[in-house]
Amino acid sequence: MKTYNWTDLNAAARRIALARPEQRSDPALQVAVRAIVDDVRSRGWEALVQQATRLDGEAPTRVAVAPIAAEARRTLSADQIEAIELAARNIETFHAGSLPQDHVVETLPGLTVRKIWRAIDRVGLYIPGGKTPLFSTLLMLAIPARAAGVAEIVVATPPRPGGGLDPVIALAAELCEIDAIWTVGGAQAIAALAFGAGDIPAAAKICGPGNAWVAEAKNYVASLPGGAAIDMPAGPSELMVIADDSADPTTVAADLLSQAEHDPTAQVLLATPSKALADAVEREVSAQAATLPRAEIAEASLAHARFVITADLKDAAEVANLYAPEHLSLAVAQPEDLLGGIRNAGAIFAGRLASETFGDYLAGSSHVLPTDGAARAWSGVSAYTFLKAISVQTVTAEAAVRIAGPAAALARLEGLEAHARSADARLAVAAGSNAAPPPFPSPSGRGVKEVAEALARPEILALPPFDIAAQANEAFGPDAIKLDANENPFAPLSEGALAAGLNRYPEPQPARLKKAMAALYGVAPDNLIVTRGADDAIDILIRAFCRPALDAVSICTPTFSAYGHFAKLQGARLIEAKLDANFDFDADAFLDTVRHEPSLKLAFICAPNNPTGNLVDPADVLRVADALPNTLIVLDEAYLEFSETPSLAEEAIRRPNLAILKTLSKAFGLAGARIGALLGNPDLIAIAARALPPYPLPSLSIEAALAALSPSRRPIHLERIARIKADRDRLAGEFARAPIVNAVRSGGGNFLFLEVDDPAALAKKLNGLGIRARFRPNAAPGGVRITIGTDAENDAALAAFGVPANDSPARRGEVVRDTKETKIAVAVDLDRPAPRKIDTGIPFYDHMLDQIAAHAGFSLILSCEGDLEIDAHHSVEDCAIAFGTALSRALADRRGIGRFGFSLPMDETEAHVLIDLSGRPYSVFEGTFEASHIGDYPTEMTRHVFRSLADSLGAAIHVRVQGENDHHKTEACFKAFGRALRQAVGREGDRDAMPSTKGVL
Incomplete structure (x- = not known):
């Protein structure tokens, strides 16, 4: 037994103190178990007989329990039989009384959601047997299953060493109304219960503890396709006792040994604020263990025992929460006071008179409990284990009208168009229509495909889809041997990462970029084609839908000149409807101008308008689309990100005659890459795509767009x-x-x-x-x-224009930094206190960087996508480098700044940080940390953070920190650095002066 003083341990030492005995499966055992399971799964009864004969010593047998139960009643004493019957009654009383009830919630008027409970049809119960058959486990499993209403219970247990079924297990089975038990054990029994073998039927769920072979088999069958569910992960037994000065050392020692005698790998713990009690218990454990029949097993288990001395009972409760024991005994004077602080435990025995043994046999709750820390997320077996919760929805017409639109919007946000159409279809049904509505109801009464084909040029409809490269990619994948496109097999004679792959033609519609842009605009990839800027989308629409000299295009002048340019290039007639005197879009005046034009194919509306910037009410656009069912309304949202107006993309993908133009040129700074998009319903998009050239997008533009749309850049x-x-x-x-x-x-x-x-x-x-x-x-x-x-x-x-320039130019710096391990974007504004938004993937580090910006008084936006699944090192260091570089750029030539800065006390901690923004990088860090981590943040990286900041910022940074609490010490370093920065970057008197006697930094 080892004793630890909890308050003296750092985080790493605490983890060691609460470490469980090594429980990993022997690889050889794992292989052997899987071979047995796979054999029974594939060959059924024949394999089961062979494996059972080899391992159990006899073939599986279905044994009727009644004759053997009668034998048990003859051989057991009256007190023993009465005890078993009492246990059965108590277990039944508890589980029958704790069954869940169906309940109903009306989440919205007319929208009712019910939760109903249904029993699992068939369950398999595994009852450990051999030298110590656990008849109590059968009671603890079968009675809750019966209470839940399980129709069929299949029980398997190993045969006795001399063969056959143990009489006490037979008696327990009879009390559980089980007629027969299969005498088969180990991994072969689990395989038979999971997949069926001969007359043993396959169960939907397997419950019950067992040895390492059984535990491994349960985990394996649960991982296989069609395998059974299991109750919980299983491991050796464990007990933790929390005790105070009022506890009886003899009783506590007895409780600890009650678990230690289970298994050599079982573990017992005592947490107490009383060192005297711990010493007394240790003496009692040694004395009592020597007299146990299973003393050898108990002694082996006690080698893993832990005694933890805590500051108080609250600390002891937190130790329990960290350990998450299978059994937790509260041997304290006021257990109810402590109970509220316990979050993780399989079962709790509250008070000095509550024995874990009572729970094992006849308190009523099941003793099949989560072990090995699984109590953090798993519950013990109960009636709930054998039940399934099913939700039932009932929707009135009123509720359908209310929720169909939002439901469709959410589905399209996730790119699930079929889901959205399913929601849309309920609107017509709710309105009283007996016939199923068209997928996209239109004012003309025609479906989407009909409208699209009616608008398209006949020559376009006659063209087959021209997307040879995309078809090849889809058929063979990106790793195919590419001998189909007459490309040069050698890389171009140019350097740089962007040159990679330039000898190959790009995807005509790059899948990754389509997916990224679809997510950006809240549509599905099928609702979008990527074009060479929005201008290209304008061109292909006019070429796809307008016949020269016959069809017309309308624009609202003054507006973007490209609409008229491409219309004239195609030979289409141009109809100009004027904006009003304030350059606002007047829907009625527009309709009066174009309503009687019989061959108006396209109507362009720019919102916000270019060049005047006027906004357009989305309701007016939809009114125009409804009024002109034979015209495709093209809404140009090139500048929408700079307004507060919502996009009509959601409407475009469900309407037959509305399309949206988008571009990455404006809001995303990619004018030189020429990336835009056309959004609309899939049939419209498919027709417009026929007018695309085979390879419209350069590879460099595709890569630039993907980089810009990275989550770290948003x-x-x-x-x-x-x-x-x-x-x-x-x-x-x-x-x-x-x-x-x-x-x-x-x-x-x-x-x-x-x-x-x-x-x-x-x-x-x-x-x-x-x-x-x-x-x-x-x-x-x-x-x-x-x-x-x-x-x-x-x-x-x-x-x-004759307006004086700003005397105080803004000090802003932006950095984008990509490596193999991280993708980082940083923006710093030294003259604004907000916004501050930091996301490195390491919450504590986010908080520390935010403390720098907050105490320095400037705006910081930093986002990082890093390889945190490997280690936090790269993210921490690379963020510091990017942050320092952005600060340096914001400071520019550093004229007018204070240059120097500061020290900071924090609770028991004192941090001194001195800064010289000299342009000469140098770093000194004096301080140590006991804890390896604070959350996911490695404390050893604090030194590296300030060194990286010094190098990238071009500053001398001296840090000295001392204190008792690592959290406070780390936080003090970052806060003090922020305060020092506030002084150093602050502007002083002459803003053109260089803060150096040399006149240069």
Whole structure:
């Protein structure tokens, strides 16, 4: 027995103190068990007989219990029989009284969800036998199964050493109303119960403990296709006792030995704040063990015993929660006070008079309990073990109308279109239709495919799908030997990671990119084709649906010029409907203009509008689509991310005549990659795709888009969008002060639309300054569109318009860092306190980085995808490198900063952090940590974090920390560093001054 003082142990030592005996299966045993199970599974009864004869010494036999039970009644004493019957009655009383009840919940008006309970049809019970047949286990399993209503119970137990069925087990079976038992044991019995053999039927679930062969067999059959479920993972028995000064050492020692005598690998523990009690119990255990019939087994078990001295009973309860014992005895004066703090245990025996032995036999609850820490998640056997909960939904017409739309939206968000259509179909049924509704009801009464084919050019419909490369990829996979496309087999003579694979044609519709973009826009991949920017989507739509000179395209002017350009290129007629005097979309005026055009195939609506930025109400777009069932409404959402208007992508994928244009050029900064998308219902998408060239997307663009859409990049994109919107609103006021500006429009785009007095003079001035702007005289006589740029670009534009530049340029830094182990994106803004969003995958490290930003008073967004399944090392170090690099970029030439900084006390801890933002990296770290980890954060990495920050930031960083608590010490280092940064990066008097007597850092 080993004794530990809990308060003196660090986290690693505590884990060692509570370690269980090594329980791993012998590989040879594992192989042997699987061979037995596989043999019985494949050859059935013949194999079972052979294996049982070899291992049990006799063939499996179905033994009627009545004659043998009668023998037991003759040979057992009256007291013994009465005890067994008392145990059976108590077990039945408890489990019959604890059966779950069906219940009903109305989650919404008309939407009722019921939970109903049904018994498992057939269960198999394994009862350990041999020298010590556990008749009590049969009671503990069969009676709860009967209480649950199981129709058929199949029982197997090893034959006695002399052969046949043990009489006491037969008596227990009779009390459980079981007529016969199969005498077969070990792995072969588990295989027969799981898969059936001869007259032994296959069970849906197998319950009961056993030796290592049985435990391994149960785990194995549960892992096989069609195998039986099992009650729980099984292992050697274990008991933990929590005791205080009031406990009786003799009783506590007896309890510990009651489990130690089970098995040499059983484990017993005592947790107590009383060292005197622990010493007394240890003496009692030694004295009592010597007199036990199974003393040798108990002594072997006691080698694994642990005595833990805790500060108080609350600490002892936490030890129990960490260990999660099979049996937990509360030998304390006030057990109810302690009970509320226990979260993990198989069974609890509360009070000095509650014996684990009572629970083993006749308290009423089952003694088949989770071991080996499984009590953290598993329950012991009960009536619930033999029941299944089934949910039943009842939906009224009112509820169907209420939930069909949200249900379809959620399904499409997960890319499950068939699910969404199933929800949509209920709307018509709820409205009283007896016929099944079309998949996508349309105002014209036609289905989606009919509408798409009616709109398409006949020449397009006559074309077969032109996607040879995609078909090959689908048939052979990406690792095929590619001798079909006349490519050069050698890599290009260029360097860099992006050059990889450039000798091969790219996928026409790259599956990974389609999936990523579909997830971005909340649709299924079949609802989307990837195009060379949104411009390409405009082109293919007009080519797919408009016949030259016959069909018409409408636009709402002033708007994006590409709509008219591609319409004229195809020879389609162009119908211009004017926006109103404020450049707003007037749905009624638009319909009045185009309603009587018989061959209007496409109607383009730009929302937000380019170049004016005006928003368009989604309800107006849907009203137009309903009013023009024979026209495809194309909604261009290129700038939607910069507005608060919701996307109509969800409507487009269910309507026959609505399509959406998307682009990664604006919000995701990929204008040079030329990646866009067309969204719509699958039939429309399939027809439009026929107009695509065979290889529309360059490999480099595909890789750039996939990198930009990586989850680690999303927080930075969102922050950039928010920054652009804020700059747009700020610049609108600044440009309004310009003497040459008459009007400023700030809508939903990443640009402003200005009206100026003398556009020719302004154009000449901007050209001379090297500033490019887009003049739009077709929208307004002095119309000019200004895109929101960087801080420096925005200041240059303001200056050209006669508005003084900002005296305090923003200090921002962004870094994207990809390695084999990590993908990291960081954004720092030294002049804003928020937002702060950190996700490294290591919660404690997230908190520490947040403490730096919070105490330094700046905004930090950091996201990391790392190989945490291997180790946290790479993520911690690489995040520090990227963070330091972003800080360095935000500081730029470091003019006007304080340069130096600080020390910080925290509880018992004192941390000193000194910083010099000199540009010369140097790191000193003085301090040690006892714990290896705080959560998932390795404390040894703290030193590396500050070294990496020093190197990447270009700073001298000196850290000295001392204290008693590793958590406090680590947190103090990061907080003090943040405080030091606040002082060092803060601006001082002369903002152009270099903080160095040398005039240079």
